[in-house]
Structure formats: C-alpha cells, structure tokens
Amino acid sequence: MTDASLTPATTATGTRSHTRDIGLKARYAAERRFRAYGLAAVALGLFFLFLLLGSVIAQGYTAFxxxxxxxxxxxxxxxxxxxxxxxxxxxxxxxxxxxxxxxxxxxxxxxxxxxxxxxxxxxxxxxxxxxxxxxxxxxxxxxxxxxxxxxxxxxxxxxxxxxxxxxxxxxxxxxxxxxxxxxxxxxxxxxxxxxxxxxxxTGLFTFGASSRPETAGMGVAIIGSFYMMAIVLVLALPIGVAASIYLEEFAPKNRLTDIIEVNINNLAAVPSIVYGLLGLAVFINFAGLPRSAAVVGGLVLTLMTLPTIIIATRAALKAVPPSIRAAALGVGASKMQMVFHHVLPLAAPGILTGTIIGLATALGETAPLLLIGMVAFVADYPATPFDPSTALPVQIYMWSGQAERAFVERTSGAIIILLLFLAVMNITAIILRRRFERRW
Structure with missing residues (x-):
C-alpha cells in the first residue's frame, strides 16, 4: 500500500516540475526574442541614420x-x-x-x-x-x-x-x-x-545669396541665425524660467493653473507653421515690423521655444528633493530665498539642458520663417536684426530648389554645417548636465 499511495503524488510532483520548466523555457525564449527585436530595431535605425549621413556627406564634402x-x-x-x-x-x-x-x-x-x-x-x-x-x-x-x-x-x-x-x-x-x-x-x-x-x-562661409553657385554662400544666413538665436536666448530663457518658477513654487493649485499647465503642454506639440502664421499676423501685420528681418524670426522662435523651456525647467525644479525646501525653510529662509538660493541652483543643469535643446530645435526650424518672408534674396550682411536676412535652414531650402548642378553640393554642404551646429549644441547640453548634475 505504501508504494501504491506514493505513486500518484510523485507523478503529480514530476508533472508540476515539468510544467514549470516548460514555462521558464517559454519566458526565456520570449525574452530572447524581445532582445532580438530590440537589437534589430536599433540596427535598422542606425542603418538608415548612416545611410542618410553618408548620402549627405558624399554629396556635400566637395562644397568645401x-x-x-x-x-x-x-x-x-x-x-x-x-x-x-x-x-x-x-x-x-x-x-x-x-x-x-x-x-x-x-x-x-x-x-x-x-x-x-x-x-x-x-x-x-x-x-x-x-x-x-x-x-x-x-x-x-x-x-x-x-x-x-x-x-x-x-x-x-x-x-x-x-x-x-x-x-x-x-x-x-x-x-x-x-x-x-x-x-x-x-x-x-x-x-x-x-x-x-x-x-x-572660404566663400561658402562669407558670401551672400547669389544666382551663381560659385559665388553663393551662407554668410548672410549665418549672421541671421546668430541674431535670431541671440533674441531667443535673451527673451525665452528669463521668461520661461520665471514662468516655471511661479507655476511650480508659488502659484496656487487650482483649476486656473491646471488649465495653464495643460495649454503649455499642448503648445509644445503645436506644429511650427502655426507659430509662423501667428508671427505674420501679430508682428508683421499688426506691429508693423519689417518682413525678412531677424527680429521677427527671433520673436516667432521665442514663442515656439517657450513651452519647451517651461516644461524642462519645471521638470528640473520637481527633481530637487523636498528635503532641500524643508531644510531651507526650517533654518528661517523665506520662500523666495528658498527658491533662488537653494532650489534654483540645484535645478540649473536641467534648466540649461532644456534651454540648449530648445535653441537647437529653433535653429533647425524652417516653416515659420518661410511664412514671415525670410526667403528673400539677400546678398548683403544684415547690420542689425531689423535688416533683411535669412537663416541656415531657409538657405538650405532655397538652394534645394535651384536647377544648377553645383547647388546640389552646396545644399548638402550647408546641411553638414547645420548638423555640426546642432551636434555641438546637444553635446554642450550633455556636458553641462553631467558636469553640474547632482544625485541624491
């Protein structure tokens, strides 16, 4: 009887063990398949990235x-x-x-x-x-x-x-x-x-617009982009940081602030061409600012960059531990002192990163600048932001529509220059974050 009574239990235990082994094997196989899919996706993305960069460099290096x-x-x-x-x-x-x-x-x-x-x-x-x-x-x-x-x-x-x-x-x-x-x-x-x-x-970097490819350059576009980025930095950074500090640290949590936060998030997803329409209606038609001027482009890009800076700044402020705020208030600091002497310095790396990424995004925008007339044929350097000028992405767009074969290489060459600028800005953001970031 002893042998007969033990046989079913032993069989059931062996069955459960066998079932568990099959389940583990299936999970491991699923994990291996998922890793393979992930590696394939990364490899496919890198393939198309290198294909794009290789095509641009192959066509554009001769422009130098x-x-x-x-x-x-x-x-x-x-x-x-x-x-x-x-x-x-x-x-x-x-x-x-x-x-x-x-x-x-x-x-x-x-x-x-x-x-x-x-x-x-x-x-x-x-x-x-x-x-x-x-x-x-x-x-x-x-x-x-x-x-x-x-x-x-x-x-x-x-x-x-x-x-x-x-x-x-x-x-x-x-x-x-x-x-x-x-x-x-x-x-x-x-x-x-x-x-x-x-x-x-050298003329690629110093010449202005020209109908002849050998005398066409990015000089005016570089100066125009510099003016616009300076305007965006001067306006968007203080306004965005101030708005973020108020919403995150001082604004009461009620329905109004919730609506403001939702709209800021929605503005970050608005197509850039809509900001071009806004700039055309407000800054040119209503305010009477000159068309094709860097000041209008800077103002339009400022509006487009503000939501990005505000969202990044608020995320950086939220990342500061509540204990920092409590400790500052506990030793007698006012709320203003707590924010500006303790919280803001700790959030500075995230704020700088968000600002640089916002500037890099603005530098590569074309659609809003087309609507405010920055596709003008400008051969002379703009002396002030109120003078006619163009921008690097718009110059690329203009060259891409030219029939001359030599403009093909100049289009790709300008893309290389723009990508280098964007890469430098993004690398700077990464370096600043790693240099000043603190972990708790």
Whole structure:
C-alpha cells in the first residue's frame, strides 16, 4: 500500500516540475526574442541614420573646395580709371570693366588667338562672373595697386568647377555637355601648368545669396541665425524660467493653473507653421515690423521655444528633493530665498539642458520663417536684426530648389554645417548636465 499511495503524488510532483520548466523555457525564449527585436530595431535605425549621413556627406564634402585659376592680372589704369578721376569720384573704381582684366590674363596664359572669337568666348567661359566683384574689392581696398601686376586666384565658373570635380559625365557627346571639348582642353592645360586647382572654399562661409553657385554662400544666413538665436536666448530663457518658477513654487493649485499647465503642454506639440502664421499676423501685420528681418524670426522662435523651456525647467525644479525646501525653510529662509538660493541652483543643469535643446530645435526650424518672408534674396550682411536676412535652414531650402548642378553640393554642404551646429549644441547640453548634475 505504501508504494501504491506514493505513486500518484510523485507523478503529480514530476508533472508540476515539468510544467514549470516548460514555462521558464517559454519566458526565456520570449525574452530572447524581445532582445532580438530590440537589437534589430536599433540596427535598422542606425542603418538608415548612416545611410542618410553618408548620402549627405558624399554629396556635400566637395562644397568645401572650389576650383580657382591663378592669373597674373595687370590692373591697367586705362581700363580702371582712364581719366584719372578716382580721387574725386570713387564710383570710377566700382564701375570699371574688371572682367576684361581677368580675360586678358587668361588669354595670355592659354595662348588664345586674339582674332578667334570662338576661342576667346570659350576661354572667357572658364571664369566666374564673380571675378568682377573679386577684383573690384581688391582695387577698392588698395587703389595703389592700379598700374601694377599681381598674382590673383580667381574663381572658375560653376560648370568648370563641376567638371573638375567629376560631377559631369564627360564621355557623352559634346552637344549634350555643358563643357565643350575646347574648354576641357583649356582645363587640362591649366591643370598641367599648376595654375588651376581646388582650394578651400572660404566663400561658402562669407558670401551672400547669389544666382551663381560659385559665388553663393551662407554668410548672410549665418549672421541671421546668430541674431535670431541671440533674441531667443535673451527673451525665452528669463521668461520661461520665471514662468516655471511661479507655476511650480508659488502659484496656487487650482483649476486656473491646471488649465495653464495643460495649454503649455499642448503648445509644445503645436506644429511650427502655426507659430509662423501667428508671427505674420501679430508682428508683421499688426506691429508693423519689417518682413525678412531677424527680429521677427527671433520673436516667432521665442514663442515656439517657450513651452519647451517651461516644461524642462519645471521638470528640473520637481527633481530637487523636498528635503532641500524643508531644510531651507526650517533654518528661517523665506520662500523666495528658498527658491533662488537653494532650489534654483540645484535645478540649473536641467534648466540649461532644456534651454540648449530648445535653441537647437529653433535653429533647425524652417516653416515659420518661410511664412514671415525670410526667403528673400539677400546678398548683403544684415547690420542689425531689423535688416533683411535669412537663416541656415531657409538657405538650405532655397538652394534645394535651384536647377544648377553645383547647388546640389552646396545644399548638402550647408546641411553638414547645420548638423555640426546642432551636434555641438546637444553635446554642450550633455556636458553641462553631467558636469553640474547632482544625485541624491
């Protein structure tokens, strides 16, 4: 009987143990599958990220080099100032036929027959139209150069630059190319002589808007973005921090403050183009501020950034332990002293992080700036925030719509610059948080 009575119990125990093993194996298998799905998702995200960055860098790195031609230019007084009026009339130096000086030097370098109009035309097409501005600035800055011969690196035409970088298929028939066989021969002659090469493209960072890719740059956009970010920082940081401190530390908890908090959270999710419509209606149509001005862009981006800063600041204030507040009040500090002498310094890393992230988000915005007219063709630097200007993301948008092949590389080059700015701002936020963050 003993053996008979023990058999069912033993069988039941073995069955439960077997069932438990199957359950553990199933849970472990599910955990392994979940980890595999997570790794696959991360790998897929990194793949598309590297694909995007690789595409942008592959198309844009050439924008940082520009093909130039070294010429021995004679600043002929008969061309620049034949009447000798430059001391009394500065307009003489501004209106001279400077391209003729570069064309003469190029013809001499290539040995072009002066009577062959077709050869002279093809040779002249190697030079950018921006050579007028380039030589004019040299003469205006130093009029004593008139009558002398100087060695100058002048910009090549955009088509010549693209051909030199291999962006054109030069194996197709001549009628389908933007660069003909004679021009290719001229390019080969100049390259063999060592007077035609790719040089670092400083104009990408200093030139303004231009319809010619070789003379188009981000100078005006960089200055405009700087003005806008300065306005956002000056307005959004103090207003956002003050609003956060009041809502978190001083405001009574009632229905009104609940409505305000809900609306702040909703404003953070409003599409940026809506802020552009608001800025157009309030700052331009009602307040009468100038279109295409950095001050309007800064005000619009301030409104867009405020909810982000307020939410980040409130989260940083909430992260300060209640014991800090209780200890400050316990030793006799007023509520104002408790907030500004104890809570706010401890919340500063989170506030700085939220502010920098908000600024980085504002720096990359395009839609609201389009609605307030910052797509204007601006060639001169804005002296003040009230002058016409544009911004880096808008400049990228404008270049992306150009038909010239050389604008493709400039679009990607500008994207690289913008991504570097954003990366620096986000890395700064991470460093500040890790440098000043305190753990309890």
């Amino acid at each position: 080099w520009q093909t130039s031609i070294q010429l021995d230019i004679e600043f002929d007084e008969e061309v620049i100032d034949p009447d000798g009026n430059r001391d009394s009339d500065r307009m003489v130096l501004l209106t001279a036929n400077y391209p003729l000086l570069a064309q003469r030097a190029l013809h001499e370098k290539l040995g072009v027959d002066p009577d062959d109009r077709a050869a002279r035309r093809d040779a002249n097409s190697l030079l950018s139209q921006g050579v007028r501005t380039q030589l004019r600035d040299i003469v205006v800055s130093d009029p004593s150069i008139i009558g002398t011969t100087r060695t100058v690196w002048v910009l090549a035409h955009g088509d010549i630059d693209s051909a030199a970088k291999g962006q054109f298929d030069l194996t197709v028939e001549e009628s389908r190319r933007r660069v003909n066989d004679r021009q290719l021969g001229y390019m080969q002659t100049l390259e063999e002589a060592g007077v035609m090469e790719g040089r670092f493209n």
